[in-house]
Amino acid sequence: MQSENRLFEDLSKVVNGFAGTIAGVGREAEAAARERAREWIGGLDFVSRDEFEAVKAMAAAARDEADALRARLDALEAAAGGTKPVPKRAPRKGA
Numbered sequence: 001m002q003s004e005n006r007l008f009e010d011l012s013k014v015v016n017g018f019a020g021t022i023a024g025v026g027r028e029a030e031a032a033a034r035e036r037a038r039e040w041i042g043g044l045d046f047v048s049r050d051e052f053e054a055v056k057a058m059a060a061a062a063r064d065e066a067d068a069l070r071a072r073l074d075a076l077e078a079a080a081g082g083t084k085p086v087p088k089r090a091p092r093k094g095a
Contacts, residue, residue, distance in 0.1 A: 047055075
């Protein structure tokens with residue numbers, strides 16, 4: 001009877017050790033996959049959300065300034081005697 005308990009204890013230790021080893025391998029594989037993904041994404045030309053928003057704001061400001069200059073030019077040309085006005089551009093999408 002004593003030998004059966006000892007057998008189950010040893011078997012339990014082996015199974016627990018095997019489960020721990022498998023869990024460790026899984027964690028290492030996940031870490032390696034994450035690192036490869038970071039390297040792959042880092043090699044691409046992505047920009048951060050902050051950089052994108054800054055450039056978007058700069059483009060909107062430049063467009064507004066161009067619209068104001070176009071209106072001023074149209075007014076000056078109209079005052080100068082009816083020269084041909086600059087054609088209007090298409091309205092902005094999403095604005």
